[in-house]
Every structure is written in C-alpha cells, then in structure tokens.
Amino acid sequence: MNSFGSSGIRGVALQELAPADTLDIAQAAGGVFRERNGRVAVGRDSRETGEMMVNAAASGLASVGCHIDCLGVVPTPSLQAYCERRGVPGVMITASHNPPQFNGIKLIGDDGVELTRETLDRVEAYLAEEPELTTWDRTGDVRTVESANQDYQTQLLDAVDRERIADADLTVALDPGHGAGSLTSPKLFGELGCTVKTINAQPDGRFPGRDPEPVADNLTDLGQLVRATDADLGIAHDGDADRAIFFDETGSFVEGDAALAALTAAQIESGETVVSAVNASQRLVDVTSEQDASLELTPIGSTYLITAIRQLQTDGESVSIAGEGNGGIIYPGYRIARDGAYTAARLCELVAETPLSELVESYDGYANVRHNISYDDDSEREAMIAAIEDTAENAGADVDTTDGYRLDYGDAWVLARPSGTEPVVRVYAEARTQKRANTLADEMVDAIES
Structure with missing residues (x-):
C-alpha cells in the first residue's frame, strides 16, 4: 500500500489498495477528524470498486466513533462543496485520471479543501499506531445524502456570470469520460444556457468510451463531436471531474x-x-x-x-x-x-x-512532450533517479530540484521526476519546436531506460 502522495493514495484495487487498507486509512483519518467534528462525508467516483471501498471507509470511520454522510457518486468538487457547506471533513474514494483498475483516497478538511501536508502527516502518524476503537454503543451511524450534487450545481451557478454565458448562446461539446462529472456537468451547462452535446456521458466504472485521463490521444472523439455539431468549445473531464481540458471551435485540442x-x-x-x-x-x-x-x-x-x-x-x-x-x-x-x-x-x-x-x-508557439517510464520495484526506481541526477550534473543547464530535476536551457527545458501516485517516472519537455522538445525528452528517456 502506498503512503499519501502528491494527490492522496492510489493503487490497483485489491492488489495495491485493498478494502482492509481503506479501512485502516479511514480509522486513521477518523482519529484526526473526530478531534473537531464527529461527522464525516464520504463520496466516490464511478469506478467498479467504489462502493466496496466506500463501505470499508464507512466501517473504519464508524469504528472510531465518527458518523458518516454517504453522498454516493459525486465529483470531488461536489464533495468538497458539501464539506464546506456543512462544516464537516470528507473522504473521497477516487483514482482521478488513473485507469479503471485503480482506486484511491483523498482526504478533505471541514473547509472543503484537501488536507495540508502537515495534517496528512498527522493521519500518517495515526496510521502507524493501533486504532483507538470506540465501544460498541458509541459506533457511528450512517445516513444517505442525495442532494449533494444538486446543491453543488446551485452553488456553482451562483458563482459565475450566468447572464453573460446565456446571452452568448454557446454550444458546448462535453465529454465527462464516464466519470462522476456525467451526473453534474451536462445539466450544469444546460442551466447556464448552453446547448449541450455529449459523449461518454453515462457513469460507467469500466470507462468503455475512453481512458479517464483527459489527454489528446484519449479525446479524438470529442474533437470530432465539436466539428460535427459546430460547437463553440469542447470540454473533457477526468474521472472525478476536478479537471477540465478543452477543444476550440475548430475541433483542435487546446494545450x-x-x-x-x-x-x-x-x-x-x-x-x-x-x-x-x-x-x-x-x-x-x-x-x-x-x-x-x-x-x-x-x-x-x-x-x-x-x-x-x-x-x-x-x-x-x-x-x-x-x-x-x-x-x-x-x-x-x-x-x-x-x-x-x-x-x-x-x-x-x-x-x-x-x-x-x-x-x-497568443500562447501558441510552444511544443510539449510527456513520457511515462514504468518501474517494478524500489531498486529500479532508485536506479532511474540516479540516472536522472547524473544526466542533470552533465547537462550544462540550470537545474531546479524543487521536484525531481528540471533542466533549463534558456530556449527549452526538460523535467524528470517520480510520480507521486503511480509507479512511473514522468519526463516532460517544452521547446519552441517539436523537434527540440522531442530531442530533450528522448535524451532523458534514453538515460533513464539505460
């Protein structure tokens, strides 16, 4: 089981993240949450293993005395809006953009914001200890909440310029990717006064229409929908709809x-x-x-x-x-x-x-490349990091080590870093020409793979 990375905990369900792991994490989170609030909201995206993981999380929370509001299938922003509105912390069962076999956990504070690194460290400390279980007569109760998505949409609509959007009579091509946004975004943009054309807009944890990650290679159908419907823009979400990627009115992918x-x-x-x-x-x-x-x-x-x-x-x-x-x-x-x-x-x-x-x-004229290089174990990961460090030391570039190694050449840059959520090393490159970006990325990939 992975510890908390840059965006929560994720892993292949039933292999790297089992229901028992989810229960343990929920008990640890409950140890922190019950200090301020005895109630916790729990939601999930559309993944096949989501309900199983929600049940495990609810059991863990109830066993340490927390009461649970089960929101069902909701975008992560919907759960966050509920947490802020009700003043309760939350547990979101989601693997975001990861493939269907993954699942994961994000922890949300009672202000609707993901927990800070400091608070996550406190949860980690509880996780390392035996849980402080409550007594049989003080276990938490579980109640179902069905209004979270509607309340989220209402709040969001009030936060934007509805009149300005409605007056423009926009046509929007929308691809929620079978994720949780399928339950909210089509209706939301309709209420904004847009004509909405959809693809992959039915929640389905197997993600049959496309992979959950909204990158250009996964979104060719959305580009075609924009062109076929003469839409003003295309919008794509990831699995929990906390991200949005766009196509312009010509059906071209927007970086x-x-x-x-x-x-x-x-x-x-x-x-x-x-x-x-x-x-x-x-x-x-x-x-x-x-x-x-x-x-x-x-x-x-x-x-x-x-x-x-x-x-x-x-x-x-x-x-x-x-x-x-x-x-x-x-x-x-x-x-x-x-x-x-x-x-x-x-x-x-x-x-x-x-x-x-x-x-x-105005923001064209840059070429970007991204590669993912998988590793099997910690020793292979460490060997890759050593190769990156060696490449950086001999590159003749300005090096930034805020996260991994970013090599800045003035006209271009390349970054290599281990992912915080998957067993991969990510390589990014940007330059004024595609050839230059490809060269920088390929040189780094070759060094890592060797």
Missing part, C-alpha cells in the same frame, strides 16, 4: 498550459502571486511577467499547490488563480480546490466574447 495562461491573463492583477508546479510552461512565466505578477513554483500535485496558497495568504499575498497544465485549476476566491466544471464555466465567460482559438493564439 492545458495554453488554457491556463489564457485564464490567468484574464484573472490576475499587478502585484498578485500565481502558484503553479515546477513543470510550469514558459507561457505562464510570460503571462505573470507581463501582468507584473509573481510566480511561485511548488512540487507537482494539488496538495503542494494548496499548501503554498494557504501560506502565501497567511503572509498577506493575494493569490487569485493557481494550477497546472493538466487542467487542474484553482480559483482561491471561489474555493481552494480544483473544480473542472467551474474552470470550464469561467472559460465560457471568456468564449462568450472571444472565440477560444483567438484566446489561446
């Missing part, structure tokens, strides 16, 4: 980094700080510089972004947007949480005035 840059340019003001991860595109660097704003880089993963946002706010800094190029964007004024539907609605506000292709045109 996540370009969408983040466009949304950032429309949001930030001079003197503010933008938070992103160490794989941030030069596009974002350029936007923050042009707006006389600062860019704070963190390790990759929502946990690190959230921790940085909170610290910056405590220090008196203004952070109006944060995020990564994978479609996970945070608007702290709305909630310090990634929300794919809210991000897409904010983009609709912009598309109501300007076609998406024009919005991102």
